Structure formats: C-alpha cells, structure tokens
Amino acid sequence: MALIRAAFCAALFTFGTALATWAQDVTLTSRDGSVEISGTLLGFDGEFYRVETIYGELTVDGSGVSCDGPGCPSLTDYVAEVDFSGSSTMAEVLMPALIEGFALRSGYMVRREERDDTHFDYVLLDGETGRTRGRLGFRVTTTDEGFADLLANEADLVMALREIRADERQRAAEAGMGDMTARNRSRVLALDAMVPIVAPGNPVRTISTPMLARVFSGQVTNWSMLGGPDAPISLYLPAEGSGLAQAAEDRLLAPVGFELTDGISRHDRSSALARAVVVDPFGLGLASYAETGSARTLTLTGSCRFSLEANRTTIKTEDYPLTSPMFLYTPARRLPKLAREFLAYARGPAAQIVIRRVGFVDQAPEEIPLNEQGDRFANAIAASGEEVGLEDLQAMIDRLRPLARLTTSFRFETGSTRLDAQSRSNVAQLARELEAGTYDARRLVFVGFSDGEGPAEGNQRIAARRAEAVRDAVVAAAETAALDRVQMEVEAFGEILPMACDDSAWGRQVNRRVEVWVR
Structure with missing residues (x-):
C-alpha cells in the first residue's frame, strides 16, 4: 500500500523508458489487493512500470504490484x-x-x-x-x-x-x-569538428573564419578573392537538418548575422561530401574532421597572422574554433x-580507445608539456604590445614552466557566464578523475585567459573570476573526492596568451577560456 502511494508521488518525476510501441492497457494491483492503477503502459525497464493514467504519468515499482492486461511484459524473459x-x-x-x-x-x-x-x-x-x-x-x-x-x-x-x-x-x-x-x-560522447576542405590540387591553403562565413553566405563567390584562380566557388554542405550543417549556421554564420546562400550542394553523408569536393577543382565544403577522405583541409587564419589547424589536440582543447561535440x-x-x-x-577509458580507433577525438585527458607549445608562445610574443609587455610574458612562462597543460579546457557560451556544452561535460569528466584519485598528491592550477577587448587589468580580473568559477564547479561536482589530497590553485593571465585574432567573434570566443595545468 505504501509502495503504491509512493508511486503517486513519483508522478511528479518524469523518468521511465520511452517504449511507446507498448501503449496497451494494463492494471497494476498492490500485493494486498487494496489499490489498483489502470492505464496505458508506456514502458517497462525490468524494474519499474511507466503508466499513463487519469492521474497523469505514474512510475510504479514492479516488485510491489502484479500486472494484468495484454500489455503486461514478462518479468522472467524481459528484454x-x-x-x-x-x-x-x-x-x-x-x-x-x-x-x-x-x-x-x-x-x-x-x-x-x-x-x-x-x-x-x-x-x-x-x-x-x-x-x-x-x-x-x-x-x-x-x-x-x-x-x-x-x-x-x-x-x-x-x-x-x-x-x-x-x-x-x-x-x-x-x-x-x-x-x-x-x-x-x-x-x-566524442568530439568532431567542421573543417573547410578543397580538392588536393587547389592552390589555396588557408582561409580566415570571417571569410569562410562570407563565402557560405554568398558574399564572396570567386576563388580570386581568396588568393586562388579566377573561378567561381562551388559550395558543399551536409544535408539540411543534419547537426553538422546546423552547427555551421549556428556557430559560423549566426554570430555575424549572415544566412546560408542558395545553390549549395547537399549530401546525406560527410564521406560523400568529401568525395564530391575531391573531384571538383573549384569546390569548397564543410565536412566532418573524421570523414575528409582524400580532400585537403584549409588552415584557419586571421589578420593577425595566427593560424589554427584542426587536429586531435586543438579539437580536444577546443582551441580550434569550429569544434563540434557529439x-x-x-x-x-x-x-x-x-x-x-x-x-x-561510453564515458570510461575503454570507450575512449574505441573512439580514437574509428577516427573521432576522444575526451581522455592528455598532458602537453610546455616545450610542445611553441606556436602558442610565439603567437603571444607576436601579439604583445603596450599593455602586455615582455616582462608579463616572462612572468607567465616562469609560472607555467614546471607544469603541463591538460587538454581539458573550459569555455563559456557567447555573452554568458555559463559554461558551453563541451565544458560542462569536461567538469563532470575532471570531477570523476578527482573522485578516482587520479590527481592525488598532485597540483592542479586553473588558469584564466581573456580576449584583448578592453583594458588589460580588467581582463585579468575577469579571467581570474572565470577560473575561480570553473574550479568551484569542479569541486561541487566531485562529491566523493578526497580533495584534501589535491592541491588546487587559481591563476589568471588575462590577454597574455591569445589563441586567435581578436578581430572576430570566433577569435574572441576561443581566447576566453580556462585551462588546467598540472604538476
């Protein structure tokens, strides 16, 4: 009886299995026969029934009731x-x-x-x-x-x-x-990216993200405007309604108020799209990083001469601006x-190996020593100016030299203090690692960076607040971790280490981040 009453309270919750094909009438009766619930069986997960009744949707523990009716599942041969x-x-x-x-x-x-x-x-x-x-x-x-x-x-x-x-x-x-x-x-589950691809013989090697948006919005229509031959650009995208095509609209065009142009060739499969671009000397497509085939990818660049190439590391860290989580x-x-x-x-270490083998980017954290990040620090030197001088760069390098960067990074939704979807997943992943004791007796430093908009001093304060917010989110999620065994610190360097040019919304988004460094 108490069990059935508890089931009525459980109607406030909406869990159960979505096996709508069952949709047949059943009657659930308590063991003492004092309470009956009749309705349409929406699902059974081997333990709980989910039933649509006159009281709304109820979830009932199968161990406390008997089931009568044509929709009742077998408790012994449950599949x-x-x-x-x-x-x-x-x-x-x-x-x-x-x-x-x-x-x-x-x-x-x-x-x-x-x-x-x-x-x-x-x-x-x-x-x-x-x-x-x-x-x-x-x-x-x-x-x-x-x-x-x-x-x-x-x-x-x-x-x-x-x-x-x-x-x-x-x-x-x-x-x-x-x-x-x-x-x-x-x-x-895994990480992918939208990569611009061309035929192997196309002479163009790089393209800026703003220019890519102008091409797919129809404002740039000739390869000569990209440093190529005097020939019209033919465009290729995945099918309408596909996540990759919609991500291109949401993340490439929407930030600058553009819309896709007409006349784009659509393909149901990224592999088919890549094959079509390979045989079109004047084709330009946006394809899945994992399914580019023999097409050649273009490196993303900007007016400040920074370049970002799609690879496992830049996708895993979200440094590549067109990363697409799966x-x-x-x-x-x-x-x-x-x-x-x-x-x-699917979120364990064995699955990460499988993900790598099929060509996608896994989420297993990796450590990147300082001496393998030469390009990033070269960019920082090139971007230094009046507000960020050589002394600032030296101080940052001295602080980070004993540490290694984790590929686990954190970024925020545009115009928001809320972490983006991949970063929210990274919070859970890092919390699990802390609970498992992976970083016991080690030092984790949450390092905040900003874009270059506004005064450098203010940007450093903003970066510090973001780093603190990420650390606090990870600590809150690591409910069973022995945090006294891990030394966690917060540092901020503001705009000192840009990943991309600040002349576009995409570049600024990449630059606003919190990295995790470990020793």
Missing part, C-alpha cells in the same frame, strides 16, 4: 529495449563501434539486424545461454529528426551533432522531459539497466 534516433554520422560509425566494444567488455554476443535503409537493430545476447538480453534500435536520420522523435516519445536517446536549440529545449520541458541541458541530460541527449526519466550500463561504459 531491454532502447531506441536511438538522430545523426547519421553517429549512427553509422561511432555508435556501432561503441556497442560492439560494450558487448565485448560485458560478455555479450552481438548481432546486427537490418530493418530497412534507415533502421537497424543491435541485439545483445547472453554469452553463455544465448538468450536475448537487449535490443538497441537505431533510426539513421538527422539531428532535427532525432529531437522530433524524442518529443514524439518514439526515441529514448538523441544522437546530435549540435546543442539542443532553445525551442526544442522548451518543448521538451513542456512535455515533462526536464531540462535537456541539465547535468546527466546531455553528455558528450552529444547523446536523454530525457529526465529512467532508462533500462542495460542502457545505463552502456552510458557508463
């Missing part, structure tokens, strides 16, 4: 079912590799079953008995469609190559799915145990 929808890049490459790695590590046999051109399942079988333990269903589509499926209760997890947009976030909250940007609602979004409801185990595996 966990989880549905994924969204990004084709993630569905075709990343997720299959992670599922096979998870199955191998967990003692499951795995079988892939094709349903049609856009749907397939991974069936997980008990390694000893051969009995089916789980079915992971995939719909290969776009980030847009993935969020639409989640809102329609046709998916449990969304594979996304961009952050959830404000309108999607609002609709999810209104549908009782919680704040999709809250902790544990979104997680970064997200899994989950609503605020309970997932089957199998799904929870998979998500735990």
Whole structure:
C-alpha cells in the first residue's frame, strides 16, 4: 500500500523508458489487493512500470504490484529495449563501434539486424545461454529528426551533432522531459569538428573564419578573392537538418548575422561530401574532421597572422574554433539497466580507445608539456604590445614552466557566464578523475585567459573570476573526492596568451577560456 502511494508521488518525476510501441492497457494491483492503477503502459525497464493514467504519468515499482492486461511484459524473459534516433554520422560509425566494444567488455554476443535503409537493430545476447538480453534500435536520420522523435516519445536517446536549440529545449520541458541541458541530460560522447576542405590540387591553403562565413553566405563567390584562380566557388554542405550543417549556421554564420546562400550542394553523408569536393577543382565544403577522405583541409587564419589547424589536440582543447561535440541527449526519466550500463561504459577509458580507433577525438585527458607549445608562445610574443609587455610574458612562462597543460579546457557560451556544452561535460569528466584519485598528491592550477577587448587589468580580473568559477564547479561536482589530497590553485593571465585574432567573434570566443595545468 505504501509502495503504491509512493508511486503517486513519483508522478511528479518524469523518468521511465520511452517504449511507446507498448501503449496497451494494463492494471497494476498492490500485493494486498487494496489499490489498483489502470492505464496505458508506456514502458517497462525490468524494474519499474511507466503508466499513463487519469492521474497523469505514474512510475510504479514492479516488485510491489502484479500486472494484468495484454500489455503486461514478462518479468522472467524481459528484454531491454532502447531506441536511438538522430545523426547519421553517429549512427553509422561511432555508435556501432561503441556497442560492439560494450558487448565485448560485458560478455555479450552481438548481432546486427537490418530493418530497412534507415533502421537497424543491435541485439545483445547472453554469452553463455544465448538468450536475448537487449535490443538497441537505431533510426539513421538527422539531428532535427532525432529531437522530433524524442518529443514524439518514439526515441529514448538523441544522437546530435549540435546543442539542443532553445525551442526544442522548451518543448521538451513542456512535455515533462526536464531540462535537456541539465547535468546527466546531455553528455558528450566524442568530439568532431567542421573543417573547410578543397580538392588536393587547389592552390589555396588557408582561409580566415570571417571569410569562410562570407563565402557560405554568398558574399564572396570567386576563388580570386581568396588568393586562388579566377573561378567561381562551388559550395558543399551536409544535408539540411543534419547537426553538422546546423552547427555551421549556428556557430559560423549566426554570430555575424549572415544566412546560408542558395545553390549549395547537399549530401546525406560527410564521406560523400568529401568525395564530391575531391573531384571538383573549384569546390569548397564543410565536412566532418573524421570523414575528409582524400580532400585537403584549409588552415584557419586571421589578420593577425595566427593560424589554427584542426587536429586531435586543438579539437580536444577546443582551441580550434569550429569544434563540434557529439552529444547523446536523454530525457529526465529512467532508462533500462542495460542502457545505463552502456552510458557508463561510453564515458570510461575503454570507450575512449574505441573512439580514437574509428577516427573521432576522444575526451581522455592528455598532458602537453610546455616545450610542445611553441606556436602558442610565439603567437603571444607576436601579439604583445603596450599593455602586455615582455616582462608579463616572462612572468607567465616562469609560472607555467614546471607544469603541463591538460587538454581539458573550459569555455563559456557567447555573452554568458555559463559554461558551453563541451565544458560542462569536461567538469563532470575532471570531477570523476578527482573522485578516482587520479590527481592525488598532485597540483592542479586553473588558469584564466581573456580576449584583448578592453583594458588589460580588467581582463585579468575577469579571467581570474572565470577560473575561480570553473574550479568551484569542479569541486561541487566531485562529491566523493578526497580533495584534501589535491592541491588546487587559481591563476589568471588575462590577454597574455591569445589563441586567435581578436578581430572576430570566433577569435574572441576561443581566447576566453580556462585551462588546467598540472604538476
């Protein structure tokens, strides 16, 4: 009886499994027969029923009730079912590799079953008995469609190559799915980047981010304006609705108020896009870093002569301005145990190895010694002026010389003090490392940097506040860590060590950061 009453209280929460295909009438009866709940079964995760009733959506512990009706699942032969929808890049490459790695590590046999051109399942079988333990269903589509499926209760997890947009976030909250940007609602599985690509024979080697935006908005239409031949530029992008294409609009064009031009050639797969650019001597595309094929990537540059090349390190640190995290979004409801185990595996060290092997950038922290950061310090010397002199540079180098930089960095949303999505994931990752004792008896220094807008003294104060905010966020997240075993400090150098030119919103965004240095 108490259990059923508790279930009514649990209706205030919106967890459960999104197995909408079950949608059949059931009656749940308490063991003493005194309380009955009738409604439509929305899901069962092996432990809890989720039922739509006249009281709203209720979640009921299966151990305290009996189930009657055509929709009642088998408690002894339960098969966990989880549905994924969204990004084709993630569905075709990343997720299959992670599922096979998870199955191998967990003692499951795995079988892939094709349903049609856009749907397939991974069936997980008990390694000893051969009995089916789980079915992971995939719909290969776009980030847009993935969020639409989640809102329609046709998916449990969304594979996304961009952050959830404000309108999607609002609709999810209104549908009782919680704040999709809250902790544990979104997680970064791996990192990718949007890279400008050309045919191998194209003479152009570099392009600035502002110029790239002007090209894709149709303001620059000839290669001669980029230092190339007198020929029209043909443009290539992923399909409309894909996360990568939308990230290009959100992060490349929106900050300067531009919109995509007409006449862009679209491709469902990044690999197909790269192949199309390779055979077009006058083509320019934005492709996934992991799927450039034999196309050549252009280095991003600026008027201050800084250059930023997409590679594992610059993407992992977010120093490359067009980094694209690969997200899994989950609503605020309970997932089957199998799904929870998979998500735990996906952020562990074994999964990071798998991510690297399939060509994406993992999130395992790496240490970069000072002597491997020559380009950054050369840029700092080139950018020095009246407000930042040689003495400031020397003081910074003396402070950092005994330390190594972690690839774990933190940046903030545009015009906000809130950490961006990748940085929020980095907070959780660094907190887990602290809880595991990885940095016991070591020194962590949170180092704040700023852009060059405004007085240098004020920028240093702002950078210090950001560094303190990041340190505090990590400490708050590391709930079980023995923090007395770790020496944590805060330092700030303001605008002394720029990563990019300050002449664009993208450059300033890259420069405003908090790095973590370790000894």
